[in-house]
Amino acid sequence: MSAEKVSSQYPELYADAETICAGQSVAWLQTLREQAVAQFAEQGFPSLRDEEWRYTNVAAIEKKRFSPVSHADIGAVELASLEQYLLADTWAVVLVDGHFSAALSKLDGLPESVTVTNMAGALESQADLVEQYFAQAVNTTEQGFSAFNAAWFSDGVFIHLPAKEVLAKTIQIVHVVTQAEFMANTRHIIALEQSAEAKIVESFIGCDEAYCTAAVNEVFLAKNADLTLYKLQLEGVKAYHFGGTYVKQARDSRFTHHNFAFGALLARSDVHTDLQQAAECDLNGLSLAEKRQHIDNHTRINHLEPHATSRELYKSVLNHRARVVFQGRVLVAEQAQKTDSDMHNHNLLLSDDAEADAKPQLEIYADDVKCAHGVTVGQLDEQAIFYLQSRCVDVATAKNMLTFAFANEMVERIKLKPLHDQVLAQLLQHFPQAGVEQDWL
Amino acid sequence: MLSIENLHVSVGDKPILNGVNLQINAGEVHAIMGPNGAGKSTLSHVLSGKAGYTVTEGKVIYKGQDLLEMAPEMRAREGVFLAFQYPVEIPGVSNIYLLKAALNAMRKHQGLQEVDAMDFLVLVKDKIKLLEMDEKFLYRSVNEGFSGGEKKRNEILQAAVLEPSMCILDETDSGLDIDALKVVAAGVNSLRAEDRSFLMITHYQRLLDYIKPDIVHVLADGRIAKTGGPELALELEAKGYNWITEQVA
Numbered sequence: 001m002s003a004e005k006v007s008s009q010y011p012e013l014y015a016d017a018e019t020i021c022a023g024q025s026v027a028w029l030q031t032l033r034e035q036a037v038a039q040f041a042e043q044g045f046p047s048l049r050d051e052e053w054r055y056t057n058v059a060a061i062e063k064k065r066f067s068p069v070s071h072a073d074i075g076a077v078e079l080a081s082l083e084q085y086l087l088a089d090t091w092a093v094v095l096v097d098g099h100f101s102a103a104l105s106k107l108d109g110l111p112e113s114v115t116v117t118n119m120a121g122a123l124e125s126q127a128d129l130v131e132q133y134f135a136q137a138v139n140t141t142e143q144g145f146s147a148f149n150a151a152w153f154s155d156g157v158f159i160h161l162p163a164k165e166v167l168a169k170t171i172q173i174v175h176v177v178t179q180a181e182f183m184a185n186t187r188h189i190i191a192l193e194q195s196a197e198a199k200i201v202e203s204f205i206g207c208d209e210a211y212c213t214a215a216v217n218e219v220f221l222a223k224n225a226d227l228t229l230y231k232l233q234l235e236g237v238k239a240y241h242f243g244g245t246y247v248k249q250a251r252d253s254r255f256t257h258h259n260f261a262f263g264a265l266l267a268r269s270d271v272h273t274d275l276q277q278a279a280e281c282d283l284n285g286l287s288l289a290e291k292r293q294h295i296d297n298h299t300r301i302n303h304l305e306p307h308a309t310s311r312e313l314y315k316s317v318l319n320h321r322a323r324v325v326f327q328g329r330v331l332v333a334e335q336a337q338k339t340d341s342d343m344h345n346h347n348l349l350l351s352d353d354a355e356a357d358a359k360p361q362l363e364i365y366a367d368d369v370k371c372a373h374g375v376t377v378g379q380l381d382e383q384a385i386f387y388l389q390s391r392c393v394d395v396a397t398a399k400n401m402l403t404f405a406f407a408n409e410m411v412e413r414i415k416l417k418p419l420h421d422q423v424l425a426q427l428l429q430h431f432p433q434a435g436v437e438q439d440w441l
Numbered sequence: 442m443l444s445i446e447n448l449h450v451s452v453g454d455k456p457i458l459n460g461v462n463l464q465i466n467a468g469e470v471h472a473i474m475g476p477n478g479a480g481k482s483t484l485s486h487v488l489s490g491k492a493g494y495t496v497t498e499g500k501v502i503y504k505g506q507d508l509l510e511m512a513p514e515m516r517a518r519e520g521v522f523l524a525f526q527y528p529v530e531i532p533g534v535s536n537i538y539l540l541k542a543a544l545n546a547m548r549k550h551q552g553l554q555e556v557d558a559m560d561f562l563v564l565v566k567d568k569i570k571l572l573e574m575d576e577k578f579l580y581r582s583v584n585e586g587f588s589g590g591e592k593k594r595n596e597i598l599q600a601a602v603l604e605p606s607m608c609i610l611d612e613t614d615s616g617l618d619i620d621a622l623k624v625v626a627a628g629v630n631s632l633r634a635e636d637r638s639f640l641m642i643t644h645y646q647r648l649l650d651y652i653k654p655d656i657v658h659v660l661a662d663g664r665i666a667k668t669g670g671p672e673l674a675l676e677l678e679a680k681g682y683n684w685i686t687e688q689v690a
Contacts, residue, residue, distance in 0.1 A: 382492075387529035389513035390489050390522075391539060391599060392546035401542075405533025405582075 023123035075178025122158035180209030285314035289322035318354035459663035522605035589616030626651030
């Protein structure tokens with residue numbers, strides 16, 4: 001972190017933004033927001049001098065003026081336009097330009113003990129419960145975006161499952177941004193009490209103009225809780241996306257994350273998890289980047305106690321002048337004996353001008369652990385292309401088959417069939433080369 | 442079927458084949474034997490269109506067409522099949538998908554109707570019995586995690602599905618134990634037909650005990666040094682290659 005004084009236009013731009021922010025009557029939150037504003041004024045957005053941001057330049061954000069949006073100014077969204085993203089038979093929360101849309105959301109039939117509501121609502125009706133979790137998984141000093149988010153988030157989603165509650169249906173959160181220069185700044189809390197289980201799908205979509213999404217998730221898994229969280233980053237082609245998911249995993253809990261990054265001009269995703277005894281995490285990622293897209297994935301897995309297991313596989317396919325960054329950090333604390341960790345990152349370059357920066361980092365302070373990692377950056381296998389040609393397949397189709405097979409491994413890991421089919425359709429649509437046929441499957 | 446005339450091939454500046462002449466008629470089974478480095482694999486690679494080889498002289502006529510002018514996939518669609526010495530593993534592409542894609546690409550090229558999934562399944566299950574393979578191999582990724590014997594069986598399965606006119610078998614016996622060799626050989630023998638020719642490339646005579654060739658050639662120093670009947674293979678097995686390479690020199 002630089003000691004230099006950072007000057008950002010955003011504190012001024014957001015000077016009157018408090019009226020658009022959730023929880024204005026909640027004293028503890030106001031205190032926290034004031035701290036975050038001060039923190040951000042000091043810190044600004046991250047710069048290339050910051051080790052965690054050395055491959056991703058976010059200076060463009062300061063060149064633009066991504067403005068706060070009041071609830072009165074949010075764009076009109078037709079339900080029909082969301083249909084291709086909505087899964088059948090789910091509870092759905094739709095956020096338009098950072099604000100909850102009751103009209104587009106569908107929350108009827110939730111079990112009475114379960115809370116799925118917008119953050120502004122939760123801060124009115126159960127502020128004490130929210131306070132138990134708020135800023136406990138990530139604090140405002142983590143990085144510029146977490147300070148920015150805490151200072152001026154407009155709304156978000158609060159999900160709470162009591163002990164042993166196993167949700168029958170999937171919860172879906174859809175973010176839509178409708179206009180140029182809009183900033184959608186949202187914050188979620190997902191808290192599962194002991195032995196509760198849930199599946200959540202979070203999708204990000206938006207218009208074709210330049211806008212910005214900043215989204216922070218705090219996830220709390222109590223003992224033996226089980227959460228599968230799917231993230232579909234399908235932002236518009238000129239969009240900036242900053243998304244962080246910060247997880248606290250208690251003993252024996254399980255967290256499975258699927259991170260599909262197909263959209264945005266510049267996208268950064270952070271997934272951090274703290275593992276207590278015998279907790280398990282499984283982090284999966286697939287990035288498809290073309291033209292001048294820049295996709296940066298950061299993961300941090302902290303093995304804090306013994307017997308925890310972490311599995312991680314991130315893949316990317318790059319075409320044209322696209323750039324993908326992967327920084328995966330695994331920390332094994334001194335007392336975290338019998339840690340079992342496995343981290344892999346594979347990058348497929350389809351063009352000479354594409355660039356992949358991969359940086360696995362292992363910090364191991366315990367001595368009885370199993371920690372594996374592997375990184376590859378490469379092109380399509382010429383031998384495999386020739387083999388397919390010798391089996392009557394033309395070169396273009398052979399390349400498509402191999403590229404598709406590489407990416408599809410991550411799609412095949414989706415256990416929800418309707419979501420699997422939706423992501424598969426997205427994969428085929430975003431596919432860097434033409435001529436892929438459904439017939440392959 | 443296949444006529445190789447005065448074929449010269451280099452890799453970089455290094456000449457590997459120095460004037461190979463070979464005439465294979467429909468229905469014939471030819472074996473090419475030879476010491477290591479004689480250019481056997483180069484010949485199979487050049488015939489199938491692998492990149493990295495420069496033809497400096499000569500030509501190859503297949504069914505009246507200039508084979509060397511054709512892209513590898515066009516050769517395959519016209520019925521030239523190479524069973525690889527080292528079949529390539531292709532993670533994420535299932536065996537059955539590749540088989541179907543290959544057959545339909547070939548049929549489309551030949552102006553025939555593509556085979557639908559149901560008909561294809563019937564067809565492939567019939568062929569797979571021939572190679573004594575479990576049906577589960579159809580749904581595994583191409584060659585991924587296959588044993589040496591399984592890979593070679595899979596090559597012959599592909600040939601059985603594609604029913605090529607000209608089969609080139611590159612060191613098909615390498616890496617096979619005797620039981621696997623018998624199965625693979627039985628598969629090849631079942632494919633023998635009046636309108637189908639074979640070119641078997643092998644270092645050892647062992648394969649030829651199970652697949653009887655009509656004609657045996659010895660490739661040495663980049664050209665055909667000797668041609669004879671099946672008895673030539675036995676002579677080579679007994680005497681080695683030196684007496685021939687010395688004759689060439």
